[in-house]
Amino acid sequence: MYWKPEIEILPQQQLHILQAQRLQETLSRAANSPFYGQQFKQHGISAEMIKNVDDIRRLPFTTKEDLRSHFPYGFLTVPKQGAVRLHCSSGTTGNPTVIFHDNHDLSSWADLVARSLYCAGLRDTDVFQNICGYGLFTGGLGFQYGAERLGALVIPAAAGNTRRQIKLMQDFGTTAIHTIPSYLYRLYAAFQDMGLDPQHDTNLKLFVIGAEPHTDAQRRRIENLFGVKAFNSYGLSEMNGPGVAFECEYQNGLHVWEDAFLTEIIDPDTLEPVPDGEEGELVFTTLDRHAMPLLRYRTRDLTRFLPGDCPCGRTHRRLARISGRTDDMFIIKGCNVFPMQIEKVLMRFAEVGTDYIIALDTVDGNDEITVKIELQKSWFTGDLEALENLSRRIAHELRDEILVTPAIKLVEPGSLPKSEGKAIRVQDSRDPKEAL
């Protein structure tokens, strides 16, 4: 029934005791990092002041800006030689954010992902195809280690090459897939092109989808297309990556693993906890991370706790699907993109004028990004080959930056609509997102 029953069905009261104890340990460790060491001294904080989980409110918040301004080693509790892995963001709108892991952390993370996958129904008899970027993106190695820990047969398929993905499914009888939801539409189209019906021509029975905001309606559409159950995965690199919160067989919200992540929901303006069940900003404190614990980390993700017990028996509370973010970052094809990353690339090109628009659209169920760019007058000639060549160079450099290849539309100077005051750079016309 459960991957770690002694933890997963622990009554909330006992869970609180475990959390308080781990929070104390975490504070002791955090005190060894330059950032928290100084902060604790400044605010008179010590591990001893934690008697119960509510004492968490006596600690200051940590933000992405803190991570950036203390890049790269400000949050490390050990010398960097004590870490064995790092994951970091591209950090081109300032310093990147980086998370370091020691052996304990990697093992703990693998265990959380194994637990999550088990919770969604994966077993050691399954064949698990991990269709996502590897490397610095946490989905690849995160699910790889977790699914191996669970004992499933893992195919490290990585992203791209849809025909080959289908061949792998058929060759090895893949039963479970992890990918981003929009990819599943492309996958389905490829099945159709090949004259195949996934319901009859594969053994697929379980999808794990995450890393890309999507509605419950979209999930249902995917489930209906394939005749395969799709489970929502939530994570963020600052909290390792995948394995933070996961749906169980009842698909009624995401169990957040409270033994590993002390979870708060706050009003992003007042910074006070919102009343139970109301929407607010998700805040996490790591409870089982050694190399780089984070305290009251503000995720910028908006959600709420769902009321009531879950029939699955797990006592860890359920989060609603993420309904939005408090900042301007957008996610396209599973990649986090800040408008400034795009601007930074565009500004490298002498040919590019001052105005551009980032248009996000949903085409046949897929999210697409088009960057419309005004050229300098002198460059807007009739030389189509030169323009095409420029488009290609811009697309290439943007792809290196944001990891997604945008469509490029070069337009005449002055032809883009002007906004009053602050320029509106992002036109998000994608299908509306709805909360669960």
Add this chain to the structure above:
Amino acid sequence: MYWKPEIEILPQQQLHILQAQRLQETLSRAANSPFYGQQFKQHGISAEMIKNVDDIRRLPFTTKEDLRSHFPYGFLTVPKQGAVRLHCSSGTTGNPTVIFHDNHDLSSWADLVARSLYCAGLRDTDVFQNICGYGLFTGGLGFQYGAERLGALVIPAAAGNTRRQIKLMQDFGTTAIHTIPSYLYRLYAAFQDMGLDPQHDTNLKLFVIGAEPHTDAQRRRIENLFGVKAFNSYGLSEMNGPGVAFECEYQNGLHVWEDAFLTEIIDPDTLEPVPDGEEGELVFTTLDRHAMPLLRYRTRDLTRFLPGDCPCGRTHRRLARISGRTDDMFIIKGCNVFPMQIEKVLMRFAEVGTDYIIALDTVDGNDEITVKIELQKSWFTGDLEALENLSRRIAHELRDEILVTPAIKLVEPGSLPKSEGKAIRVQDSRDPKEAL
């Protein structure tokens, strides 16, 4: 001095005793696989007939064709559910080849890679940036697990985005890199573009290069460019991937880990062992693999044993740099490509005529691939946009197939040189390869 001294400096005589014992165990395991089970019955082979390592000659060889014709589960000694990872080739010239690993195998592999990296000089105080494809390519996960096992701080940088690679090196003080040799030229050019000198602006001190045939002269050129020692890595996916043979600080051949791989060099025609020190085809028997042992596997790689002891003290024999292959596969930018893979893609296009040539060249130290394609008469119009569009589609589909983007040159029907008899499809004009 050594990662596993009890094994690495074991006298050859004792190594042979260990090999014989492990070979016996391997045969017992192999007997559980459909392929070897049947072969053993047919030839009256049993584990008991192995008294010493020379008894290996009483076993038949295993070839890539055997792997293909018994795809996917013919070599598995356990039900597929007993495996936790597979790596496979793209297999578009027939069935792919696939290797399955259980937990023991992954741990053994990680240990061999850790030992190899240690042998080349990597320590747990190093920052190791792994610049290569992840996923099904064994270099990514192979080096990831191995370098983590060693205790280095691993940056899973994956391939591409050279500017970011350099930023990672600078941000985290990377001391060691694994990549393919040709990439290092591109990397150096990027350093120059950015006005940086790797000798002064980074902490680099160690390169591990492999997966792409290269000469010792090329290695020296790389070392001189960067002022960084470069060590040769040898492996193949059938023998896990990286971690089969590795250079030590003396750079005088690659120590092959004889406790894990029983190594023979044979005459590819007579199949008899070549006299000691002569060149022949490399043949391996796995000695520490549980899910999928392979016996006397013919690698098609040509090399020889180097004579004499190594001053490093390791007793495992040294192989010369691979001097060539017995089949027609070529390796470009670290990817294995069979000409038939390219033909298969080209034949999907109605526009493509009957002739094509795969030209391999070295341009500024980088290996480049150009596919010259004759079009059908009806399609060879003056419509440059249509031709450009077709080129792009072909390049895209080829890239999906061979994982490398070739340059495409569309030519008039009849304009490619014709060869008498069997068409010569590959024109390899790359800088000549020399043996060590």
